[in-house]
Amino acid sequence: xxxxxxxxxxxxxxxxxxxxxxxxxxxxxxxxxxxxxxxxxxxxxxxxxxxxxxxxxxxxxxxxxxxxxxxxxxxxxxxxxxxxxxxxxxxxxxxxxxxxxxxxxxxxxxxxxxxxxxxxxxxxxxxxxxxxxxxxxxxxxxxxxxxxxxxxxxxxxxxxxxxxxxxxxxxxxxxxxxxxxxxxxxxxxxxxxxxxxxxxxxxxxxxxxxxxxxxxxxxxxxxxxxxxxxxxxxxxxxxxxxxxxxxxxxxxxxxxxxxxxxxxxxxxxxxxxxxxxxxxxxxxx
Amino acid sequence: xxxxxxxxxxxxxxxxxxxxxxxxxxxxxxxxxxxxxxxxxxxxxxxxxxxxxxxxxxxxxxxxxxxxxxxxxxxxxxxxxxxxxxxxxxxxxxxxxxxxxxxxxxxxxxxxxxxxxxxxxxxxxxxxxxxxxxxxxxxxxxxxxxxxxxxxxxxxxxxxxxxxxxxxxxxxxxxxxxxxxxxxxxxxxxxxxxxxxxxxxxxxxxxxxxxxxxxxxxxxxxxxxxxxxxxxxxxxxxxxxxxxxxxxxxxxxxxxxxxxxxxxxxxxxxxxxxxxxxxxxxxxxxxxxxxxxxxxxxxxxxxxxxxxxxxxxxxxxxxxxxxxxxxxxxxxxxxxxxxxxxxxxxxxxxxxxxx
Numbered sequence: 001x002x003x004x005x006x007x008x009x010x011x012x013x014x015x016x017x018x019x020x021x022x023x024x025x026x027x028x029x030x031x032x033x034x035x036x037x038x039x040x041x042x043x044x045x046x047x048x049x050x051x052x053x054x055x056x057x058x059x060x061x062x063x064x065x066x067x068x069x070x071x072x073x074x075x076x077x078x079x080x081x082x083x084x085x086x087x088x089x090x091x092x093x094x095x096x097x098x099x100x101x102x103x104x105x106x107x108x109x110x111x112x113x114x115x116x117x118x119x120x121x122x123x124x125x126x127x128x129x130x131x132x133x134x135x136x137x138x139x140x141x142x143x144x145x146x147x148x149x150x151x152x153x154x155x156x157x158x159x160x161x162x163x164x165x166x167x168x169x170x171x172x173x174x175x176x177x178x179x180x181x182x183x184x185x186x187x188x189x190x191x192x193x194x195x196x197x198x199x200x201x202x203x204x205x206x207x208x209x210x211x212x213x214x215x216x217x218x219x220x221x222x223x224x225x226x227x228x229x230x231x232x233x234x235x236x237x238x239x240x241x242x243x244x245x246x247x248x249x250x251x252x253x254x255x256x257x258x259x260x261x262x263x264x265x266x267x268x269x270x271x272x273x274x275x276x277x278x279x280x281x282x283x284x285x
Numbered sequence: 286x287x288x289x290x291x292x293x294x295x296x297x298x299x300x301x302x303x304x305x306x307x308x309x310x311x312x313x314x315x316x317x318x319x320x321x322x323x324x325x326x327x328x329x330x331x332x333x334x335x336x337x338x339x340x341x342x343x344x345x346x347x348x349x350x351x352x353x354x355x356x357x358x359x360x361x362x363x364x365x366x367x368x369x370x371x372x373x374x375x376x377x378x379x380x381x382x383x384x385x386x387x388x389x390x391x392x393x394x395x396x397x398x399x400x401x402x403x404x405x406x407x408x409x410x411x412x413x414x415x416x417x418x419x420x421x422x423x424x425x426x427x428x429x430x431x432x433x434x435x436x437x438x439x440x441x442x443x444x445x446x447x448x449x450x451x452x453x454x455x456x457x458x459x460x461x462x463x464x465x466x467x468x469x470x471x472x473x474x475x476x477x478x479x480x481x482x483x484x485x486x487x488x489x490x491x492x493x494x495x496x497x498x499x500x501x502x503x504x505x506x507x508x509x510x511x512x513x514x515x516x517x518x519x520x521x522x523x524x525x526x527x528x529x530x531x532x533x534x535x536x537x538x539x540x541x542x543x544x545x546x547x548x549x550x551x552x553x554x555x556x557x558x559x560x561x562x563x564x565x566x567x568x569x570x571x572x573x574x575x576x577x578x579x580x581x582x583x584x585x586x587x588x589x590x591x592x593x594x595x596x597x598x599x600x601x602x603x604x605x606x607x608x609x610x611x612x613x614x615x616x617x618x619x620x621x622x623x624x625x626x627x628x629x630x631x632x633x634x635x636x637x638x639x640x
Binding site for chain 1: 352353355357364365366367369396397399401402403404405510511514540541542543544545546548553555560562567568569570571572574576577582586589590593594595597598
């Protein structure tokens, strides 16, 4: 019997190499994984915007966006919000523990299409992970010249809830990326960045839309809801607004049947869609 | 193509020969209904069965199936690393499967055998399986196969088609797998082909004429997804539904599944189980948000998947073979034929005019 060689459900075994707490509420932790079999890293070749199933042996799997960039070698990195059974257990695990990573899964941001264009990244809360991947990818010396102006609008509730703080400050200092960090509110008198919701800051800071400019939007539903009219007003067409969706998933390969929005599976046909594509679906997300 | 005849008096002895070559499955009577079971050596498939209560999908796609095993015991070298499990993919044959249930595997295959990913469990089992169908002579009132891309003598997905012919069965060989099966059974008595084909055509026509239920599907592709999604009739269609999931459980073309880890002490396995779009947990996010939070959402998802999304995605007709099980077994009489009629006949502007 000619058996199927590749089992798409089998995760690559990994070791937790580093765990860091991202936010003041300690609900977000970043996990850095090293592949137990070095050749698996090659097989796990990915693009910014893709996700993977983190497989916590004995508990289950969760679909999480890849926070590291394809330009960062030797490890893969994920930032995980503590929510359910698997993520809560993962938060209690320690460096050196063995688990699995299955992927990369899904499509990615349209990097080829965005070459030679302005890129505006709009992110809110803990949905910033694949945008972090994207920034590191675009700022890599081998890639920066492929893109025109880069703008990043990133907001969280408070300064302590902003992820990747050290990197945000590094990027703030650079002149080849325009950072617009914002918080909903703060009583810190030394806060020197923006204050206000992401849609408001987007309206103030984002460049006007046009054929040469793409907006990539990643955030909670409420942020997406209020950012969309702002981008419309700024002249972004619906095929230049790129969004990354989330839905409950199991298989991650378009087979188990639960994450569809109309005929599209968020796991396989997405998670990245243009607003135009999303509008043609019943938007069940 | 060969057609062989088997005298019914030799039937039992030829089936016995097959046990050496195949794991045999067939309809078996349980209480007051039939289901497909693995036959014990010498046991005969009950071909008097009209159709089984459950579809035979579990023979290829078990209701629960181990995917991997692992140990959580850190003293063992490979702890927390998932390992493949041994599976029996030796040849198996399903005898007496109805043409509709066989065709269902073809429809489901489009999901598990995609250009991007291959599901090894489903595909290995499917490849190991020979489908020996039994033509329907007297379809049920609820059967609507002829307008669901199928029919009582439909050969498309079968390896052998058995036809009841008085004191004999005729076996029409339809594939290499079928050829091997017929050989293993020792069925070598070929009939004169031309008159036989003619007679089968007549019997087929007679059986098809007995089908009394129909669906219209010609307009499903053209109708706009979002207009259909927002149609008012979903309220009425879903009103009586109790989200029991019987329809998805008995359906030969429903394939949705869940994946879970199950531990016993320090040992465990990752398993997959049939799941159902009728259940709220199916789509519940960790945050508590549920994109299909009401039963209207869930009922609509089931019919939209079968009769619109699938149609659009694969261009291979509807994801339904007209077996009628969901119609017969729904406790609140929701009827896919009626819903298909609503969907196929949907005109958004007409609905907008209703006051």
